[in-house]
Amino acid sequence: MYRIRIDRNLCIGCLTCVTACVVSHETESGDARNRVVIDSETTPAPIFCRHCSKPECTYTCMTGAMHKNPETGFVDYDKDQCASCYMCIMSCPYGILKYDSIRHKEIMKCNMCVHRSEDGKTPKPMCVEKCPMHAITLEEVKE
């Protein structure tokens, strides 16, 4: 499967990836599905969904809205099935999830921008394309 490698040494915290995420998804609220936070040593840390091999967000989902796609390995999210219970927000060990800031209904969940590719399942993350420092790169990894 594919994951986004994060090289913190290259990241300058410019937030271009966050902007790219907003643009790619055109979410009504303009919320991003990634974030860049600053640690206690003032070093930026890009926080992106890992599409975990053992995804806590799927284990805690009581509607099946959050589920691992066996074909792509990505954790897919079905906003129409979601009950907006927010258990996934609580269960994500790395604090990546939140709800949209207008309706508080939809979980802001990375989909690796598969909606941008022709077959709808190949990852095409805009954050990676736009990062001026190449601090984030798309790589094939073992689950």
Added chain:
Amino acid sequence: MRYVIIGSSAAGINAVRELRKYDQEGEIILVSKDEHIYSRCILHQYLSGERTLERLNFAEPDFDTLYKVNWMKGREAISLRPADHILVMDGNEELSYDKLLVATGAHTFIPPIKGLSEAENYIGFRNIDDIEVLKDVSKKAEHIVVLGSGLIGIDCATGFLHMGVKVVLVDFAGWLLNKQLDERAAKTYIDAFKAQGVDQYYGVGVDEVRVNGDHQIYEIALSDGTVLPCDFFVVTAGVRSNIEFLKDSGLELSRFGLVYDECGRTSDPDVYGAGDVSGLSPIWPVAVKEGMVAAANMTGHSRKMTDFFASKSTMSFLGIHTMSLGIVTPPDDSYRVDTYDKNGVYKKVVSRDGVIVGALLQGDLAYGGVLQQMIARKIDVTKVKKPLFEIDYSDFFHEKANLEFAYDL
């Protein structure tokens, strides 16, 4: 190999998925009283009409064919003979198994309230059948009293409110959601329910339900002398595990439920347990993981349950969002409390000796997942220089070879 699983909720369904992952050929039989797969956590949305029965389904629509399961729905386990590897079902039908998983869950506890045993117009809030009854009740009843203001009681009250029905809440505890919220966070909900016309009685018990000649409750007497008119009574005062059918099985049972270890093994080597039937950690993610762990071990793959941190919940009643983790009210003044309370956002983190033990987030839950890890893993946060309610993953950042994150300790 024949696997038999009893129960089609979080633990049972996830056990089936995991069994099929490890064993493509084995026979899997799922026995359930339920005729549909549905999520009990969102029954209030079925009551209110926001969700159809189909949309309560948390599994794949073609679950039984997809996982090659013989699903015996609408069937009940009556007794178990572990020595013979025989499960007896209703109609005295005997079902043999090689490995059995008991994921029968729990049922509504009906407290021994004076008068209740003679009454007919009361029900719990747990099964789809309960909700069908309540849908009907909502059209006729004028005075619905809900006993208990825990997550289920408030789910129930909210479901009714969506239909324009105002229930009356009664709880022995001092405020609603007493296990999850401190007094400050609870007040937000109490005021919001009050504004919606929901009368609430806290710190009082039910002394007696008064029943007429037709076995109908018409009045409820509270311990403080208050008498409430009532034409339907909903009981959400806890649950008890479904272990009745095991009482002569010889399996080890505790006063809470079925006893099994971190691999899901009961006192019989071919019988496993998972989910609410333990009576210990009655929350969805624990049931899911226990089901998966038990299934792995049933197929000979050693795996252990490690995540027993179960005092956690999220809620969004009346559009007010809250996340509750661990100890939210410090028992004494040896704890440090970081709070933020402004513009409808209330955040509180309770810690001691550099370790977070509890947290409340209300009005803004964004990225709150890190807090659960800090509490469950007892991670030392003394190096974190920001307020604890703003804690994030940056100070713990670690990327593994396969690019997953991890807490590297």
